[in-house]
Amino acid sequence: MKIENKVVYEYIEEYIRKVQPKLDIELEAVRAQAEESHVPIIKPEVASLIHTLLAIKKPKRILEIGTAVGFSANLMCKYLVSDGEIITIERNADMYKKALENIKKLKTENKIKVIFGDAIEEMTKISGKFDVIFIDAAKGHYDTFYNDSLLLLAEEGMIIADNVLYKGLVACEKDEIVRRHKTIHKRMRSFIDMIMNNPEFESTLIPVGDGIIISKKIG
Ligand SMILES: C[S@@+](CC[C@H](N)C(=O)[O-])C[C@H]1O[C@@H](n2cnc3c(N)ncnc32)[C@H](O)[C@@H]1O
Secondary structure, eight states: OOTTOOSSOHHHHHHHHHHSOOOOHHHHHHHHHHHHTTOOOOOHHHHHHHHHHHHHHOOSEEEEEOOTTSHHHHHHHTTSOTTOEEEEEEOOHHHHHHHHHHHHHTTOTTTEEEEESOHHHHGGGOOSOEEEEEEOSOGGGHHHHHHHHHHHEEEEEEEEEEOTTGGGGGGSOGGGSOGGGHHHHHHHHHHHHHHHTOTTEEEEEEOSTTOEEEEEEOO
8 A cells, every 4th residue: 555645636636726715925925935844734625624614613712733833823813703812732843933933924923822832731731612623733643632622622613633544544444554554544543433423523524635524513
């Protein structure tokens, strides 16, 4: 099994990108710089899906696990209600610094608070509830992030998890997976089973980007 396999065909992705609305100039600059520095950020199709979900949801509080350089946090800002906030967690010091720089550049300091630290620890210290929790960090820990998210999610809240198919690898059967990917395959599958089978949520797994799960708590 080659993990270069992709979830969506390139020509389809290219077409979708052409018809999508353009990002604001400042945000496009953050995206371009991330791409140039090989920082993994959400793909344009995922960005577009998140925009639409947030436009429907109109959240007051968003929690993000995995800030990187602050691209998705700045993207999500647009659909917060006027006094809303995003709390985002990043454990890599260089990313954290760059995220703060970008937040300053885009003048979103009053909306985005970046916590420097490991989300596994930091999530247990956060108080209050969130309308949306976006999981986009180390894939091997999605189950832990998910269990902690359940404690922090507001009634009728929504959990969004990116990269759940890991280039299609997760959809392959166990015996097709090479040894070095077996742990990630097992862990991601167990996370997917857990989230998709939680009876308190309506959940869907969509083959967009690298695979995304949207899970909405039923009130
Ligand atoms: C895919 S990138 C996030 C991209 C970002 N959400 C965006 O689209 O603009 C994943 C980030 O999560 C961070 N990360 C991974 N595991 C983490 C953890 N346990 N706690 C905090 N940050 C973590 C990595 O350092 C990396 O910067």
